[in-house]
Amino acid sequence: MVGPVVETPLLSGENHAIPQGELTWTLVLLTICAGFGGTLFGYDTSVISGAMLLLQKEFSLNDFQKEIVVSLTVGGALFGSLLAGVISTYIGRKPAILSGSIVFIAGAVILSLARTWQILSLGRFVVGLGVGIASATVPVYIGECSPAHIRGALTVVNAVCISTGQCLANVVDASFSTVPNGWRYMFGLSAVPAVVQCIGFIFLPESPRFLVNQNKRESAKKALQVLRGKAYDPEPELNIMAGTNPTTQGSIRAILAERHLVRILILACMLQVINQVTAINTVMYYSGTILKMAGITSDTQAMWISAAITGVFAVFTIIGLLLVERVGRKTLMLTSLLCVFVSLLVIAQAFYLTESYPIPVDSNPSLSCTFDSCTSCLQHHICGFCASSNDHGSMCLSNTNKSSVPANCTASYWYAAKGDTAISDVCPSKYSWLTIIALCLYLSSFGVGIASLPWTINAEIFPTHVRSSGTSYSTAVNWICNLGVSLSFLSLTNAITRAGTFWLYAGITLLSTVYVYFALPETKGKSLEDIENIFIERTYTRKNSSYSVNVA
Numbered sequence: 001m002v003g004p005v006v007e008t009p010l011l012s013g014e015n016h017a018i019p020q021g022e023l024t025w026t027l028v029l030l031t032i033c034a035g036f037g038g039t040l041f042g043y044d045t046s047v048i049s050g051a052m053l054l055l056q057k058e059f060s061l062n063d064f065q066k067e068i069v070v071s072l073t074v075g076g077a078l079f080g081s082l083l084a085g086v087i088s089t090y091i092g093r094k095p096a097i098l099s100g101s102i103v104f105i106a107g108a109v110i111l112s113l114a115r116t117w118q119i120l121s122l123g124r125f126v127v128g129l130g131v132g133i134a135s136a137t138v139p140v141y142i143g144e145c146s147p148a149h150i151r152g153a154l155t156v157v158n159a160v161c162i163s164t165g166q167c168l169a170n171v172v173d174a175s176f177s178t179v180p181n182g183w184r185y186m187f188g189l190s191a192v193p194a195v196v197q198c199i200g201f202i203f204l205p206e207s208p209r210f211l212v213n214q215n216k217r218e219s220a221k222k223a224l225q226v227l228r229g230k231a232y233d234p235e236p237e238l239n240i241m242a243g244t245n246p247t248t249q250g251s252i253r254a255i256l257a258e259r260h261l262v263r264i265l266i267l268a269c270m271l272q273v274i275n276q277v278t279a280i281n282t283v284m285y286y287s288g289t290i291l292k293m294a295g296i297t298s299d300t301q302a303m304w305i306s307a308a309i310t311g312v313f314a315v316f317t318i319i320g321l322l323l324v325e326r327v328g329r330k331t332l333m334l335t336s337l338l339c340v341f342v343s344l345l346v347i348a349q350a351f352y353l354t355e356s357y358p359i360p361v362d363s364n365p366s367l368s369c370t371f372d373s374c375t376s377c378l379q380h381h382i383c384g385f386c387a388s389s390n391d392h393g394s395m396c397l398s399n400t401n402k403s404s405v406p407a408n409c410t411a412s413y414w415y416a417a418k419g420d421t422a423i424s425d426v427c428p429s430k431y432s433w434l435t436i437i438a439l440c441l442y443l444s445s446f447g448v449g450i451a452s453l454p455w456t457i458n459a460e461i462f463p464t465h466v467r468s469s470g471t472s473y474s475t476a477v478n479w480i481c482n483l484g485v486s487l488s489f490l491s492l493t494n495a496i497t498r499a500g501t502f503w504l505y506a507g508i509t510l511l512s513t514v515y516v517y518f519a520l521p522e523t524k525g526k527s528l529e530d531i532e533n534i535f536i537e538r539t540y541t542r543k544n545s546s547y548s549v550n551v552a
Contacts, residue, residue: 023150026204026226031154033200034142035161036193037097037134040104042165043190044073044131046284046310048124050173050303054183059117071483072121076128077135078479084136085472089251093141093207093468096133101194101201104130112188123187130194135455136475140467143459144207145227148527152329155459156321159452163314165193170307177300208234209464209528212241240529241464252473255466260532260539264461267519268474271454274512276481278340278450279505282489283347283442312440316447328524329453330516336449337513341506343445346438348502354429355499359387359394365408366398374415374427384409384416387428454478460523463532 048070055061061069080100088096107127114120138158146154172189176182205227211220217238224234255261323332358373369383377385377396384399386409397406405414416422429435462470492501521534 024227024229027145027154027228029200030145030204030227031142031157033197033204034097034138035157036197036200037100037138038158038161039165039168039193040101040190040197041131041135042162042167043169043193044104044127044165046166046169047173047186047190048073049284049306050170050177051183051186054177055117055120058181058183059120061117065117068121069117069124071486072125073128073131074479074483074486076125077132078128078476078483080129080132081136081472081475081479082132083129083472084133084475085469087133088137088140088210088468088472093137093144093210094201094204096137096468097141098198098201100130100133100137101197102130103127103133104194105191105198106130108187108191108194111190112184127190132475132479135478136472137468139455139459140471141207143456144209144464144467144528145205145223147228148525150325151460151528152324152456152524153321155456156317156324156452159455160314160317160321163310163317163447163451167307167310167314170303170310174300174303174307177303208238209241209467212238213464217242240527251466251469255470260535261463261466261470263539264535265470265473268454268458268461268470269477270515270519271457272474272478273481274337274516275450275454275478276485277505278337278446278509278512279344279442279485279502280446280451281482281485282501282505283439283446309440309443313443313447313451316444317451320448320452323448324453324456325524328522329457330520330522332449333453333516333520334513336445336453337509337516339445339448340442340450341509341513343438343442344502344506344509347435347442348499348506350431350435350438351497351502352499353431353434354427355497357431359385359427359429361385361396362388362394364396366396368398369396371396378415378425378427384414384422385427387413387415457520457523460528460531461535464528 052061052066052069055069056066059065080103084096084100087099104127107123107125107130110123110126111120114123139155142158143151143155169186172186176185179185205223206219208220208223208227211217211223220241221234221238224237225232228234255265320332320336327335355375358375361372361374361377364370366383369377369380371377371380371383374385374387374394374396377383382399384397384406386395386397386406388394395408397408399406399416413428414422415424415427458471458474459467489501492504496504521538523531523534526534
């Protein structure tokens with residue numbers, strides 16, 4: 001039975017035939033300059049891993065102080081992502097990105113000149129503010145300025161810039177690891193892309209959709225002509241923008257007032273949750289431990305290998321850029337999730353083999369350290385493991401003198417939970433090669449899809465009047481999950497072992513795959529205005545099957 005007609009905010013017509021326009025140099029410059037925000041994002045999240053080795057010696061940081069220095073950036077990014085929604089909605093996308101760059105430059109200056117760990121922490125928080133503003137605004141700006149047929153590829157450029165920033169940070173860390181006060185250069189150099197971004201944005205237009213939303217049609221027309229080419233007729237696209245432009249500015253109240261917007265917000269937040277709970281930061285965090293297990297003894301060498309690994313990640317984000325408009329968002333996301341699921345299972349199995357078959361102890365010269373394996377030996381804080389260069393002769397020795405290798409240890413391979421002379425606090429393993437292969441498989445699988453698509457899709461699915469606020473809320477969820485995963489990781493490994501932790505992440509990834517299959521529509525090649533139609537139809541035709549929806 002057909003019920004009463006329900007008026008819904010559906011657009012007037014579907015699959016709007018908008019002229020595509022040409023790929024102009026202005027659009028290329030816009031994408032590159034905006035992408036520098038992603039470079040800052042990636043650089044800052046990775047540079048601390050190498051800098052911390054030097055900071056710990058410079059400021060004699062304890063564990064609590066190290067946690068503060070690292071976590072304050074996440075806290076700043078969380079606050080910055082929410083602040084970005086306000087700036088971007090009421091002042092503009094361009095001013096939001098510029099303000100993020102200026103804040104980041106200020107934070108880089110504070111970090112490079114810091115004389116105490118407290119000032120260092122302040123600088124990390126300020127940098128986090130800039131990162132948060134960029135992470136919430138850049139995908140929206142690129143998405144709103146791009147034509148539909150290449151919007152996905154151009155938005156993925158931001159993710160490529162993030163991975164490039166991570167790789168660049170590792171290269172800078174390795175290059176300055178032996179330079180006096182090298183950490184100051186590591187932080188100070190992060191201001192360079194921010195300065196370039198500020199200069200570049202002087203010549204770039206505001207988002208035309210933002211201008212239409214502000215009733216500045218003439219300015220929007222000029223912006224479209226600059227972005228699409230002089231021969232482009234902007235009127236059809238402007239008419240569609242104006243026809244879907246509510247008079248009220250976006251806010252959480254505006255989103256909650258309409259069910260299809262609530263549905264969009266839930267999907268956007270869930271995609272950002274998936275971006276974090278599929279273990280990317282955990283794997284990045286554990287990469288150093290994995291390299292130690294493989295026998296890498298030099299910090300500088302480990303940094304260069306980390307740079308190579310993040311280089312693999314960057315290459316596959318570029319591959320994702322090439323595939324996103326050919327394969328589609330949903331197919332690429334599902335493929336990425338399934339490959340990540342398999343790689344996490346392999347990482348978990350490698351850790352399981354390492355924990356189940358540890359290197360045995362051949363002798364126990366120290367009466368206080370009578371353990372039968374390297375793993376059990378290092379679990380006791382006064383003991384250390386002396387590995388032999390061959391298959392026999394390994395010992396578990398007392399480690400009471402932390403400043404030197406025990407005289408009994410004739411080999412050069414000394415492992416201890418504490419002590420400045422130890423190669424590592426992690427036991428070597430003959431299964432390390434399997435873990436490293438799985439690590440590269442994981443990063444390539446993550447890079448091709450999950451790394452970028454949540455940001456790309458979030459920049460597409462919200463209507464213009466709530467796009468900035470909606471994206472800022474979902475970005476805040478990403479940073480909250482980032483913090484939660486980081487804080488829970490060590491507790492999980494202690495509670496259910498390293499292998500169990502990665503099995504748990506694999507299970508979460510599988511559930512995420514099921515969710516994406518049912519919840520995510522394909523948005524490839526559709527205009528931003530048409531994408532809203534998809535969610536309107538899904539919401540009002542499925543949840544109100546007894547109603548007739550007015551689509552005229």
